[in-house]
Amino acid sequence: MTTLQVSSQKQLRQLIEQIERLEEEKKALAGDIRDKYAEAKALGFDVKIMRKVISLRKKSQSDRQEEEAVLAVYLHALGMLDEPPAEPPSHIMDAAE
Amino acid sequence: MTTLQVSSQKQLRQLIEQIERLEEEKKALAGDIRDKYAEAKALGFDVKIMRKVISLRKKSQSDRQEEEAVLAVYLHALGMLDEPPAEPPSHIMDAAE
Amino acid sequence: MTTLQVSSQKQLRQLIEQIERLEEEKKALAGDIRDKYAEAKALGFDVKIMRKVISLRKKSQSDRQEEEAVLAVYLHALGMLDEPPAEPPSHIMDAAE
Amino acid sequence: MTTLQVSSQKQLRQLIEQIERLEEEKKALAGDIRDKYAEAKALGFDVKIMRKVISLRKKSQSDRQEEEAVLAVYLHALGMLDEPPAEPPSHIMDAAE
DNA sequence: AACGTTGAAATAGTTC
DNA sequence: GAACTATTTCAACGTT
Structure with a gap:
């Protein structure tokens, strides 16, 4: 049809x-x-x-905090941040062994 | 402040x-x-x-408008349209001898 | 971590x-x-x-591609094309009697 | 021609x-x-x-700082930031009387 | 040199 | 959750 x-x-x-x-x-x-x-x-x-x-x-506040936490981790990995970042929730860190 | x-x-x-x-x-x-x-x-x-x-x-709506705009530009470039289309192009086809 | x-x-x-x-x-x-x-x-x-x-x-390049894609979809919808175009649409033209 | x-x-x-x-x-x-x-x-x-x-x-660092300063001012204006922001350069504040 | 306009890039949302 | 589409955002460009 x-x-x-x-x-x-x-x-x-x-x-x-x-x-x-x-x-x-x-x-x-x-x-x-x-x-x-x-x-x-x-x-x-x-x-x-x-x-x-x-x-x-x-944006919900938690979203913002999560984002900032990951950003801190990455900046630290690149040596662009002296202080190691505080304590992000674990599920964000997939690439960490 | x-x-x-x-x-x-x-x-x-x-x-x-x-x-x-x-x-x-x-x-x-x-x-x-x-x-x-x-x-x-x-x-x-x-x-x-x-x-x-x-x-x-x-799309066909905006295409039609676009086509008309292009046509106007070309006609103007060929001296077949007195009014410059939309904005006045300063010097059309100087490379023409 | x-x-x-x-x-x-x-x-x-x-x-x-x-x-x-x-x-x-x-x-x-x-x-x-x-x-x-x-x-x-x-x-x-x-x-x-x-x-x-x-x-x-x-634009005319991408338009041509788009046209062909749409044509394929329609032909398929009309049962004039065996292979589904790109991804298989599940139920074409159910409203047709 | x-x-x-x-x-x-x-x-x-x-x-x-x-x-x-x-x-x-x-x-x-x-x-x-x-x-x-x-x-x-x-x-x-x-x-x-x-x-x-x-x-x-x-982004140059100064750009970033300027942006953050203005953001702080706006957030303060909206009551989303308790502390009044520090000291942004004057030229940013056009809308202030 | 600021302004608006346009086109590309990125993000968000929707679908399967 | 992966892919596609739509929307939004950002940057370049010409213009005034």
């Missing part, structure tokens, strides 16, 4: 149109966000830092 | 909260879209192909 | 140095490309149009 | 081909880098952190 039933065609068309409408709305919101950043920039704020702040707020 | 003025702090806080609100709405829309695809799948449609169709529709 | 094993440290260091070397080479090539454009400009060519031409060539 | 001299055409063609060759090489290097990261991942290293390490090495 190489064609859809007429009723299915109609359904499909509706679904696709609904999705496209939702995507347009999403795109509009993305534009609004861009505008907000532009506004902030015009007021003299540092947009890049603002993005960082917002992403920090999103 | 190690801190922002109180008025700036307030401004910053407002901007960030507005952005976060917009991002939430955007995320909600993404969820709606996901739901629509799930609905389609439940009705027996192939979601992968639907995505392809939608992206093709998007 | 707060630090990596010495052997892992060594491995990590090597990987990072290799990557940094590759990135330098990449950067050098980017410089070469810039030089080429400068040369072209000095010869009187319109760099902007050249860029457009090159990007069009790239 | 709507066409290039034959000699110019030839020149243009050569330049474009040279650029396309350079871009291919660049692309190949990007692939090599991706492979290296894949290798690292297979050995159990955290690729995301490796990227961070490499970008830290690239």
Whole structure:
């Protein structure tokens, strides 16, 4: 069977149109966000830092701590950090023998 | 000055909260879209192909715009279009004798 | 375990140095490309149009590939292609009666 | 004059081909880098952190410090940091009155 | 030399 | 959990 039933065609068309409408709305919101950043920039704020702040707020604290712990271990391995890092949870250290 | 003025702090806080609100709405829309695809799948449609169709529709739209832009550039380069397309290219085809 | 094993440290260091070397080479090539454009400009060519031409060539290449992929998907969906395209889609066009 | 001299055409063609060759090489290097990261991942290293390490090495130290100072100011403005930040250079604080 | 624009690179999310 | 896609982020470029 190489064609859809007429009723299915109609359904499909509706679904696709609904999705496209939702995507347009999403795109509009993305534009609004861009505008907000532009506004902030015009007021003299540092947009890049603002993005960082917002992403920090999103990230859970534990995630951040874990990331920093691994980073410390790696920097230490490269001799870019004198103090050996404190005590990261074990499951992070796959590459350690 | 190690801190922002109180008025700036307030401004910053407002901007960030507005952005976060917009991002939430955007995320909600993404969820709606996901739901629509799930609905389609439940009705027996192939979601992968639907995505392809939608992206093709998007692409053909932007392609058409791009094509027109390129055409304008070329026509202008050949002196067949008085108005420079979008931004004024300074010296077109100097290498032509 | 707060630090990596010495052997892992060594491995990590090597990987990072290799990557940094590759990135330098990449950067050098980017410089070469810039030089080429400068040369072209000095010869009187319109760099902007050249860029457009090159990007069009790239795009038409990938477009052609995309088109073929989509075509394969559709043909398969219509049962006119035995081999599934790339990955085997599990159930094509269930909504067809 | 709507066409290039034959000699110019030839020149243009050569330049474009040279650029396309350079871009291919660049692309190949990007692939090599991706492979290296894949290798690292297979050995159990955290690729995301490796990227961070490499970008830290690239960034000049002063850049990093400036960024952190501004971030501290913003976090303080949002009440996410109790201690007032130390002493960032003045030119960063445009939005402060 | 800052600005916006564009294209590439990286990350996040989704699917199987 | 591996691969693919989509989104976001970052850097280069031309422009004003």
